[in-house]
Amino acid sequence: MPKIVYVQPDGTETALDVDAGTTVMRAALAAGVQGIVAECGGNAMCATCHVYTDPSDSDRLPAVGDDEDEMLDCTAGAREDGSRLSCQLPITEAMEGLAVRVPREQV
Numbered sequence: 001m002p003k004i005v006y007v008q009p010d011g012t013e014t015a016l017d018v019d020a021g022t023t024v025m026r027a028a029l030a031a032g033v034q035g036i037v038a039e040c041g042g043n044a045m046c047a048t049c050h051v052y053t054d055p056s057d058s059d060r061l062p063a064v065g066d067d068e069d070e071m072l073d074c075t076a077g078a079r080e081d082g083s084r085l086s087c088q089l090p091i092t093e094a095m096e097g098l099a100v101r102v103p104r105e106q107v
């Protein structure tokens with residue numbers, strides 16, 4: 001059960017032990033993590049599940065898909081190198097300890 005750490009803009013951290021197979025977005029919603037809105041329910045159509053990952057973690061994340069890439073240009077918070085849609089990040093054992101930063105603005 002990998003641990004995923006959500007970091008709020010003020011530095012507050014929420015660490016969740018999550019079943020592999022769920023997404024970083026769904027785990028956040030289930031636990032009430034602030035700042036993950038997910039208006040479209042995980043269909044890569046709203047960009048309100050935007051998170052910042054550390055670019056050094058890119059090797060253990062799935063590649064950015066075309067739909068995700070397009071939506072990442074529509075995020076409320078500025079897009080950065082490690083920007084991802086958390087609904088497009090299915091959790092795997094390889095993601096143990098992954099930290100994602102929640103943007104200051106999500107809508």
Ligand code: FES
Binds near residue numbers: 025085087088
């Ligand atoms: Fe809408 Fe991720 S939940 S893009």
